[in-house]
Amino acid sequence: MDKVKIDNNVFIPMPVTLVGCLLKGKANFMTAGWVSRVNANPPHIGIGIHRSHATPEGIIENNTFSVCFPDRASILRVDYCGIVSGKDTDKSKLFTSFYGELKTAPMIEEASLNLECSLVQTIDGASNYFFIGEIKGAYASPECHENGRINPKKADFLLLTMPDNTYWTLGESIGQAWRMGKQLVNK
Amino acid sequence: MDKVKIDNNVFIPMPVTLVGCLLKGKANFMTAGWVSRVNANPPHIGIGIHRSHATPEGIIENNTFSVCFPDRASILRVDYCGIVSGKDTDKSKLFTSFYGELKTAPMIEEASLNLECSLVQTIDGASNYFFIGEIKGAYASPECHENGRINPKKADFLLLTMPDNTYWTLGESIGQAWRMGKQLVNK
Numbered sequence: 001m002d003k004v005k006i007d008n009n010v011f012i013p014m015p016v017t018l019v020g021c022l023l024k025g026k027a028n029f030m031t032a033g034w035v036s037r038v039n040a041n042p043p044h045i046g047i048g049i050h051r052s053h054a055t056p057e058g059i060i061e062n063n064t065f066s067v068c069f070p071d072r073a074s075i076l077r078v079d080y081c082g083i084v085s086g087k088d089t090d091k092s093k094l095f096t097s098f099y100g101e102l103k104t105a106p107m108i109e110e111a112s113l114n115l116e117c118s119l120v121q122t123i124d125g126a127s128n129y130f131f132i133g134e135i136k137g138a139y140a141s142p143e144c145h146e147n148g149r150i151n152p153k154k155a156d157f158l159l160l161t162m163p164d165n166t167y168w169t170l171g172e173s174i175g176q177a178w179r180m181g182k183q184l185v186n187k
Numbered sequence: 188m189d190k191v192k193i194d195n196n197v198f199i200p201m202p203v204t205l206v207g208c209l210l211k212g213k214a215n216f217m218t219a220g221w222v223s224r225v226n227a228n229p230p231h232i233g234i235g236i237h238r239s240h241a242t243p244e245g246i247i248e249n250n251t252f253s254v255c256f257p258d259r260a261s262i263l264r265v266d267y268c269g270i271v272s273g274k275d276t277d278k279s280k281l282f283t284s285f286y287g288e289l290k291t292a293p294m295i296e297e298a299s300l301n302l303e304c305s306l307v308q309t310i311d312g313a314s315n316y317f318f319i320g321e322i323k324g325a326y327a328s329p330e331c332h333e334n335g336r337i338n339p340k341k342a343d344f345l346l347l348t349m350p351d352n353t354y355w356t357l358g359e360s361i362g363q364a365w366r367m368g369k370q371l372v373n374k
Contacts, residue, residue, distance in 0.1 A: 174259050
């Protein structure tokens with residue numbers, strides 16, 4: 001085996017998101033990358049948040065949260081949201097917030113895509129909460145949306161890798177999923 | 188609010204991975220993108236797998252799985268693994284497999300990064316299982332590894348977006364996390 005064994009605490013490529021919640025009645029956003037869909041129908045999404053953050057308090061109090069996908073124009077503010085805590089910093093004026101039907105899941109006008117979620121289940125990990133929410137509303141910017149679909153390049157989705165702590169844009173398309181591999185079928 | 192409301196079943200940018208398990212004693216790999224770290228310490232990772240796939244059977248039987256990160260050189264085989272099912276297709280010879288200490292979590296010599304995991308918890312969703320595993324071993328290719336760290340560009344991590352079903356490479360670096368936002372602190 002031609003492999004090097006590295007530390008088990010491996011970070012994987014992550015989407016750059018801002019998780020929104022209400023904290024003491026005000027909109028709060030924290031940068032988060034531990035995000036994945038967890039169930040198809042109903043549409044559930046999960047977010048892993050370290051217990052030390054302010055955000056779990058707001059999510060548990062209101063049973064709602066948002067997951068917002070910013071573009072590169074917001075990257076300074078996005079990174080700022082990962083540096084300062086809602087425990088001692090008011091981040092409510094950093095972006096133009098809006099609310100959907102849930103009323104307590106603040107979302108971001110400047111973000112390409114916003115999901116408002118109602119809390120369904122909380123996995124109580126040793127160091128992190130993993131909050132699973134049902135997506136109750138999805139709001140896209142008109143300019144990154146075509147025929148009901150998000151165009152990922154126009155949405156300008158961002159990625160984060162660690163421990164090099166680098167923000168990345170999407171690169172080049174290298175092919176179509178569920179299509180290009182067909183040439184290997186029955187070979 | 189300048190937003191368009193779209194269908195709630197939204198897909199988010201995903202890492203391209205192959206999830207490995209043993210099926211009837213043979214290595215099997217399926218393409219998966221619903222992957223996130225869920226707990227920092229101990230290092231847990233979660234994968235969302237539709238109940239219709241063959242992989243849940245192997246994971247539940249052996250209580251182990253792997254998460255493998257391929258590069259673009261493997262993309263045809265990666266996509267093939269998302270098209271054909273382990274229920275009726277033997278995928279054990281598609282890659283050069285290897286095993287770590289868990290013995291029942293097949294990994295991929297051709298992948299840049301491989302994580303072997305022991306099953307810790309299963310979230311039993313309506314359409315999907317979300318399997319949470321503890322990372323018990325992490326194996327990187329020497330050429331994408333520098334000073335104990337993965338270099339994401341050398342690892343050539345791939346992304347998937349849906350419903351456009353496009354595989355992407357990492358693009359350009361647009362800054363350093365937990366650093367660039369400091370210029371907004373105390374402004």
